[in-house]
Amino acid sequence: MGTIDHCTTSASELSDSLRTFGAVLKALRDEARLTQEEFAPRVSYSSAYIAKIEQGKRFPPRELVERSEDVLGPLAARVLAAAARSLTRRVGLASWFQHWAAIEEEAVSLYAYECRVVPGLLQPEEYIRALFRRHLPPLSDEQSEQQVAGRLARQSHLTERPNTEFCFIIEEALLRRGFGGPEVTKALLDHLLAQGRLRNVEIQMMPIEQPEHSGFEGPMYLAETPDSRWVGYVEGHEASMLITSPKASSAMLRRYGRMRSQALSHQDTASLLEQMRGAL
Incomplete structure (x- = not known):
């Protein structure tokens, strides 16, 4: 869809x-x-x-x-x-993202795997602004501020919902890339370390060298709803697909579980983040 x-x-x-x-x-x-x-x-x-x-x-x-x-x-x-019924849009959120945003707000578990950019829920403001400065076609100042505000508002989920489990798998290459320059990278590493200390947040890094990598089908998001159903979500180039089929979402969940076993542990990820931060 x-x-x-x-x-x-x-x-x-x-x-x-x-x-x-x-x-x-x-x-x-x-x-x-x-x-x-x-x-x-x-x-x-x-x-x-x-x-x-x-x-x-x-x-x-x-x-x-x-x-x-x-x-x-x-x-x-x-x-x-x-x-x-008058609320057909969400401030600062792309229209094609809004159905998933509604599910995200209610999820009791939320899993994400990204190989393109750091997941939006983990992006510090400096990183967000660097992304929107490079958006094509270019955004106006007003559009950019709306997008920044919308993304920062979503991040309150991590602290306002302590009983929700948030799991993130991030490719190591994203953090080695130096996107936005040294200051943005420093802010990103500091932010990831801080968010990773929350009891309901687990961050795992997928090593650059991982011959058994099961994420070759690309980024994916999974949410467990309050009635214990799993829903999947993928997006790209201003289009999105919500995956509600139990069979398809189950397959995504299995792939995500395999990737969690292939990525660095939460503790090892924190140690590597500390090393990367110290090297800057």
Whole structure:
């Protein structure tokens, strides 16, 4: 299921829509005489996450409307669903990426293998800006800032969802490349070391020399949904494919498991990152 969809909604329209949805949610919650702390666990989210949605700083997950019906009532759920229908885009996220972004926000496990660039969830701001400066066709300053902000916002998943397991396999060549220059590489190595210290994050480096490498089919992302299903995702050149077939996603999961055994361990990866950082 490959799709190419060009985003035409402006950032200001998106921001207004997010704030409007947040205001509607807050009004309905207040009408039910529930605080954020009381409402959040009833819809299976943290109060901090609900606060950001009400402030227009987070795109509401699709499941929020469904879960709200039992808490706020069917009429309130219909009002919330109507407000949600105006949210057809996510600020700073490419339109073809948005379906996966919704799954990513809800995943209980998220696996990634990359051989092109460091995964977006692990990119420091300096690296992100270096990427978008080299984007072709060139981006305007406004477009670039939207993309940077959107990617940085996604990274809050790592710290705001401590019960979600994040696993990353990254090709060693990506870190040896020196993309963006020495300062960007230093920032990248420091960031990877810091993120790798989080208890729910595991980073493994695939050595340059690995004769048994099972990742020859290219980058892949896998997510385990709250109902214990696995979904796959691949992308490239402004197109993406969401893989929902149990047979296909199972095959991806098997390949990912094999690669984890072929890559350096999390501890050995951290040691090599330290060595690379010290050599700069």
